[in-house]
Amino acid sequence: MTHDKYQLVNLTLKEEVRQCHENNYTAWGKGLDLDDYLAREQNFASLPATQDGNLTYWALKEKQDDGSWKIMCSMETLRRPALLKVKGKPVEETVCFGIGSVFTPPQNRGKGYAKIMLDQCSKRLDDWQMDGMSESEKAKTSSVLWSDVNDYYKQFDYELVDVRELQFSLKGLEGAPEWPSEVEPITTQDQITKVSGRDEAQMRLALDRDTEKDGISRMAIVPNAVAHSTTFGRAKFLGPLLSKVEPKQAPSVFGAIHNECFMLWTQDFAGGKHTAIRVFAPLSLDKHQVLESCHLLIRAALAEAAKWKFEKFSVWIQDLPEQVTIDEVLEHYNKNPVNGVSAQIYSRPDSWGMVRWHRGAHPGGIEWAYAGKYGWF
Ligand SMILES: CC(C)(COP(=O)(O)OP(=O)(O)OC[C@H]1O[C@@H](n2cnc3c(N)ncnc32)[C@H](O)[C@@H]1OP(=O)(O)O)[C@@H](O)C(=O)NCCC(=O)NCCS
Known part of the structure; x- marks a missing residue:
């Protein structure tokens, strides 16, 4: 040719x-x-x-x-x-x-x-x-x-x-898991802008710190509200068309906040699954505090997933806060799991x-x- x-x-x-x-x-x-x-x-x-x-x-x-x-x-x-x-x-x-x-x-x-x-x-x-x-x-x-x-x-x-992720299966779920009372939902664009601004600011600090330490140059996509607009825009567009819950409507909860930590997520109506897009924890918090917050944010995410009748929820390894490993988050979840929701570390085939x-x-x-x-x- x-x-x-x-x-x-x-x-x-x-x-x-x-x-x-x-x-x-x-x-x-x-x-x-x-x-x-x-x-x-x-x-x-x-x-x-x-x-x-x-x-x-x-x-x-x-x-x-x-x-x-x-x-x-x-x-x-x-x-x-x-x-x-x-x-x-x-x-x-x-x-x-x-x-x-x-x-x-x-x-x-x-x-x-x-x-x-x-x-x-x-x-x-x-x-x-x-x-x-x-x-x-x-x-x-x-x-x-x-x-x-x-x-x-x-x-x-x-x-x-x-390509590893922490994957939760809601297939065995009976009834809806409760949204934890200590967790605040993220429902407005202002909240998204505010929390993702903190994420970007901390990411800049962490990139600077890590590269000054080991000399390896690093690139990261800016995690701001504009970047997230594609994800939220798609969910809002597809909810009214593809949701399994009647009446079909656009999602109104885009994440959750606990103790200055937050998770943003996306309802994937085409794939029938729920996925975290960022899990943020301030660097001032220690491992134990972050594990506790991750656990509550995961429970909120599972409540949201169940609300839309999704059978899966996942968090990609790179979206977890640096204080915790994927194994530690899994181990912590398994100490007090949501009834009927199992979790595993999974390598995506796609x-x-x-x-x-x-x-x-x-x-x-x-x-x-x-x-x-x-x-x-
Ligand atoms: C992937 C795709 C774009 C390749 O287009 P193409 O013009 O046939 O590509 P090329 O001729 O350069 O290469 C063909 C090779 O693609 C690879 N390929 C195609 N589909 C594949 C798949 N599902 N898994 C792994 N490799 C695949 C194979 O190596 C194939 O080689 P083969 O013809 O000897 O089997 C086309 O198959 C397609 O549109 N698939 C559906 C949409 C899609 O999955 N796009 C990629 C999203 S990341």
């Missing part, structure tokens, strides 16, 4: 974007009719995180015998503000692209189209939307994705991160977090810190 037969393009025409969504509806439209799926994608494109040109639709086009160009596969990128810490320097802002919706229609699969698209897109992303950045700043940018196709992306230099450092492997080595669920969109 010669590459002058192919071109990677940004899709700006509504009809072309729609064509790609009509194509990938079979993969990601579970439970929705086509119109609702197209509306879901329009809703996504209207959220705070996707504004200012942050969302780009890409397609690989192939030249046809009549000279026209035809879309063979497509993908999307979401430019996300990120933090970068290099030893001896203050924490800076950088760019990290989230990659999603990589899709080749079934009749085109296995012919290398996605490979050409990802190869070409990797090169483009090396300095895409980086006006004003120096060459050395560009060399510290990255792309991340959540693979549903195992290590397919390794060939494009994506490295895998830890949604594998992967990162690619632009312009080849970074010589000093950069780590994707906090590679948790909150960066997913």
